[in-house]
Amino acid sequence: MKILKTPFAAVMWLSCLQLAPADTIVLKNGDKFDGKVLREVDGNYILEVKVTDTIRDEKIVAKSDVKYIDKEKEDDKAFKKIEGFTPTPELLPKVAYEKRIEKVDAFISTYPESTSLSKAKKIHDYLTEEYAIVQNGGIKFGEEMVSADDYMANSYEYDATIAGKAIKKAVGRRDFLSALRAFTKYEKTFSDAAGRDEIANLIKQVLSVYQNSIDENLASLSSRMEKRESGLATMSPEDRKQTLRALAEKEERVVAHYQQEKEAREPWVTPDAFHKESLDEARRQVEGETRRLETKKTPRETPIAETYRVAWGKLAGGAGEEKKANIDEAKTNGVPELYLVKLRERAGMETP
Numbered sequence: 473m474k475i476l477k478t479p480f481a482a483v484m485w486l487s488c489l490q491l492a493p494a495d496t497i498v499l500k501n502g503d504k505f506d507g508k509v510l511r512e513v514d515g516n517y518i519l520e521v522k523v524t525d526t527i528r529d530e531k532i533v534a535k536s537d538v539k540y541i542d543k544e545k546e547d548d549k550a551f552k553k554i555e556g557f558t559p560t561p562e563l564l565p566k567v568a569y570e571k572r573i574e575k576v577d578a579f580i581s582t583y584p585e586s587t588s589l590s591k592a593k594k595i596h597d598y599l600t601e602e603y604a605i606v607q608n609g610g611i612k613f614g615e616e617m618v619s620a621d622d623y624m625a626n627s628y629e630y631d632a633t634i635a636g637k638a639i640k641k642a643v644g645r646r647d648f649l650s651a652l653r654a655f656t657k658y659e660k661t662f663s664d665a666a667g668r669d670e671i672a673n674l675i676k677q678v679l680s681v682y683q684n685s686i687d688e689n690l691a692s693l694s695s696r697m698e699k700r701e702s703g704l705a706t707m708s709p710e711d712r713k714q715t716l717r718a719l720a721e722k723e724e725r726v727v728a729h730y731q732q733e734k735e736a737r738e739p740w741v742t743p744d745a746f747h748k749e750s751l752d753e754a755r756r757q758v759e760g761e762t763r764r765l766e767t768k769k770t771p772r773e774t775p776i777a778e779t780y781r782v783a784w785g786k787l788a789g790g791a792g793e794e795k796k797a798n799i800d801e802a803k804t805n806g807v808p809e810l811y812l813v814k815l816r817e818r819a820g821m822e823t824p
Contacts, residue, residue: 497509497538497541498540507519507520510530519533548588551592555588570603572599605617605618605620610623613630625785626781639671639675656740666775693748700719726750730753739757741757774805776805780811784818787799799815799816
């Protein structure tokens, strides 16, 4: 006998329900699933099973149908919380390593007899090895750890690649406004980067889609305004009054935000579907960026990444005047100020 509150649960309960922490319930007919025994009533088990990440349901199973219940141990429950700590993601910050290591240490000290102890220690060793590199200024790049020396000597190239990946991720989740804003920052520093053309071509596609969206909003604005007015006309006086007040407050916020962005000379304003001025401005910005990207760039004789890397190497020794000359040369050859600061720090010189 089984009682489930939703049809969906009735279909899915044996195949994909997972509960953490959970017991494994094995029936005499061979069926097996994870759940949690809440209580026993009149020869039945009352079980809690997970339908989705946020929905749980109850199921009644006769004790006579159960072959056995494998109770999950406390240390197994605890280990589930740390077993996904490795492999670590790219660019994990130092504080995140510290939090993970702290939780693994707590497991090791709390469950010294656990069958998962050796796995926990391997996780600990993995994390501490990477943490030592990150703590000293290195990074995790892709699946590889990059030492501080390697990163600093090639930081322009690494940073350009990281910034490019962030833009691609924003495009992948269709957050076009964030992608365009990130690309504007990217261009100020990494317009000479090796992967710049690939990123620029991606942004051209984004601009086309983004412009179509803006044009659709502009073309439909009048009809949408009329539809909204018609909807208001059908409301009761009190509901219409409340709705008008809410719309007025929203419009006030939109206008204020738009003015702030304009005053700050934001290269990409936030368009609102019911605010024509912001839509028009967004359209102008798209057209301007599209024209800019259609202009062919003259490539540098020596890429900035190489210029920076060579200057970094030269600053390993030499006199003060020689170091200053190397940095001045790097500046003349287009190395951005952020990376000139790194070079000055390596040379032991103060930033002007």
